Amino acid sequence: MPRDQNQSFSGGVKDELVRLPLGKSCCQLSEIGALTRTSGNLHFRSGGVLTVTYRLEHTGAARRLFQLLKTRLQVSPVLHYTQSPRLGGRRTWVLSLDEADSRALLIALHMAETDENGRMTIRRTVPRHPLTRQCCRRAFLRAAFLGAGTMSNPEKSYHLEWRAEDDRLADTLRQLLERSEMPGLSYQRKGKTVVCLKRAEQVSGMLALMGAHGSVLKMENIRVNRQTRLRANRAANCDEHNSERMLDASQKQIQACRDISLRVGLFTLPPALREMARVRMENPSLSLAELGAAMDPPLSKSAVNHRLRRLTEIAENLE
Numbered sequence: 207m208p209r210d211q212n213q214s215f216s217g218g219v220k221d222e223l224v225r226l227p228l229g230k231s232c233c234q235l236s237e238i239g240a241l242t243r244t245s246g247n248l249h250f251r252s253g254g255v256l257t258v259t260y261r262l263e264h265t266g267a268a269r270r271l272f273q274l275l276k277t278r279l280q281v282s283p284v285l286h287y288t289q290s291p292r293l294g295g296r297r298t299w300v301l302s303l304d305e306a307d308s309r310a311l312l313i314a315l316h317m318a319e320t321d322e323n324g325r326m327t328i329r330r331t332v333p334r335h336p337l338t339r340q341c342c343r344r345a346f347l348r349a350a351f352l353g354a355g356t357m358s359n360p361e362k363s364y365h366l367e368w369r370a371e372d373d374r375l376a377d378t379l380r381q382l383l384e385r386s387e388m389p390g391l392s393y394q395r396k397g398k399t400v401v402c403l404k405r406a407e408q409v410s411g412m413l414a415l416m417g418a419h420g421s422v423l424k425m426e427n428i429r430v431n432r433q434t435r436l437r438a439n440r441a442a443n444c445d446e447h448n449s450e451r452m453l454d455a456s457q458k459q460i461q462a463c464r465d466i467s468l469r470v471g472l473f474t475l476p477p478a479l480r481e482m483a484r485v486r487m488e489n490p491s492l493s494l495a496e497l498g499a500a501m502d503p504p505l506s507k508s509a510v511n512h513r514l515r516r517l518t519e520i521a522e523n524l525e
């Protein structure tokens with residue numbers, strides 16, 4: 207499938223999202239927070255001077271962020287764009303904040319605090335407000351999608367993802383998805399964590415959650431057509447069914463590993479199971495045989511199955 211086909215669906219979702227009303231004051235701050243963590247950069251200069259710039263590819267997203275900063279924080283960024291010949295002339299929008307505006311932004315987002323001398327220090331903790339209110343969770347996921355998200359054309363596959371710049375953002379995204387009852391899968395790509403949804407209901411549910419209702423309809427149409435075509439081909443239908451079932455099982459196994467990790471730590475497992483848990487969590491889409499091949503030394507399918515069952519049992523007995 208040509209790349210622009212993929213981009214057109216994803217781009218269409220973004221076009222729809224940026225036209226939504228800016229919403230409540232709490233949600234505006236959540237959107238600014240998400241865009242800061244996906245597309246913002248801190249620049250440290252001598253004398254403790256700190257400034258923030260944003261880089262965004264989607265024009266509407268840059269415009270929305272500009273509006274949000276002005277409306278919610280009375281901050282006036284300078285907006286311009288760069289065009290890189292290296293990236294096929296793709297345009298990147300840059301929003302730059304001066305020192306005073308950067309300071310106001312970081313304090314509003316609870317990302318920084320000032321000491322008694324007025325010196326600003328960056329906090330390592332993740333701002334808590336987007337996690338507590340449902341409206342803000344949606345706003346955060348939406349803006350994070352505008353800043354770092356993409357989805358494949360549903361004609362081709364069901365896949366919606368966020369590229370997390372750092373592990374803390376990946377954790378936040380996973381928590382938000384879990385609270386929205388759409389547990390995400392995550393894996394490493396080029397040293398960055400990608401958090402994604404891979405099932406049709408989840409992808410469509412996420413579009414609705416973010417407020418892209420027109421895109422939900424478009425996707426449902428494509429899905430119906432696709433299912434009709436699949437039904438015409440029993441073999442293909444079978445594959446689809448099997449791979450959905452496999453991903454279901456994979457998600458359950460990953461959840462088991464995560465439960466163990468959160469409650470008692472993976473280090474409490476025997477080395478063989480610990481390694482199995484690591485490889486499973488890093489490769490949500492691999493089949494049992496493929497997982498076995500990914501192990502060092504390689505394992506048979508039935509050995510992989512046995513170990514994953516052990517992990518699931520351990521997780522079930524944690525209560």
Ligand SMILES: [Zn+2]
Nearest residue numbers: 232233341342
């Ligand atoms: Zn809110």
